[in-house]
Amino acid sequence: MYPVFKRELFSYLNSLMAYITIGVFLLACTLLLWFFPDTSILDYGYAEMNSFFSLVPFLFIFLIPALTMRSFAEERKEGTYVLLATRPISDWQIIVAKYLAAVILLLFALLPTLVYYYSIYQLGLPKGNIDTGAVIGSYLGLYLLGSAFTAIGIFASSLTKNQVIAFAISVFLCFFTFSGFESLSKLFELDKIGAILLILGISEHYQSMSRGVLDTRDLVYFLTFIALFLGLTKYMIGGRRW
Template identity: 70%
Template sequence: MYAVFKRELNSFLSSMVAFITIGVFLLVSGLLLWFFPDTSILDYGYAEMGGFFSLVPYLFMFLIPAITMRSFAEEKKEGTYELLITKPITLWQIIFAKYLSCLVLVLFALIPTTIYYFSISKLGLPEGNIDSGAVIGSYIGLFLLGTAFTSVGIFASSLTKNQIIAFAVSAALCAFAFLGFDYTSQLFALKSFETTISSLGINEHYQSISRGVLDTRDLIYFISFSSIFLLFTMLAAGGKK
């Protein structure tokens, strides 16, 4: 499994796709946090990163599908998938190795954003006047959100040979998983079931963790969500080897 993981990661890092994708993510998030009037923390006037953590999930809806779209689609298009599954490795190990390699790239995109925390901490009056616990909780929430979106992206890539289609399907599924259940409960005015329906979506659990509260129910939700889509990927990729 490590050989597949290493191969996938090297494949990403040897191309410009990963660097361009991550670079665009960092550029856009930086502009939103520091320069755009409606979202700039300098105009907001408070030393906190709530706005940043509210915006990143929407950027993830495009960043992560861009990272995962080639996972299986490129293999199928180039005809290397059939060769890969003949190797002495289970299909589950192949899927998990691809999943982990994509998740590492998501981490690579998140790590540079920690400079925003240190910058805001320095700018605070008094210096260091920032809720570090909430920031840590929000980063944990972003990572868990990344695990969920990555599993969706891997699944979408296993459905087609076309990377653009994989990107579009993944982005649509991520958007629905994050916002769809909230909108569904409001659309049909299902007040008696609103909480239940909302709890099925990712946003409810992401917001909970972002408040700095690590609830085991939220952790179980993200683990279950990712596991379900990885299982879907196994079924779409041809079942058990």
């Protein structure tokens, strides 16, 4: 599995598309967090990163599909997946290797944003007047959210040979799982169905972790969500082996 993981990771690191996508993501975060008046921390006047953690999930909806759309689609289009599938390695190992490479790249994209925390820490009155515990919980929730979106992106890439179609499917699924269940729950607000739909959506669990509450139910939810979409990927990939 390690050779596949290494190949995937270096493929990302050698891809201009990955650098452009991450660069656009960081630029958008910087503009929204420091320059645009409606979302600027400087205009808000409080030493906290709530606006950042509220905006990034919607950026992830486009960033992560752009990074993962080539995972299986490109290999199937160029025929290199046939060579990979004939090696003494299982479908699960291939899927997990590609998934781990993508989530490590996601970590590389998030690490530069720690500069925002340091800046707010220094700007606070008094200095250091920021809830560090809540920030740590929010970053953990954000990374788990990105990992869940990555599993969706890997699954979408296994459905087609066309990267653009894989991107579109992934964006739709990411948006629906994040906002769709919450919107549907409002239609059944006075019914038990509404509560169930709210629990099924990612947004409820992400917001819980963003408040600095580390609940094992949220961790179990994200891990189950990731396992579900990786399992669906295994089903799609395994069904094509003949």
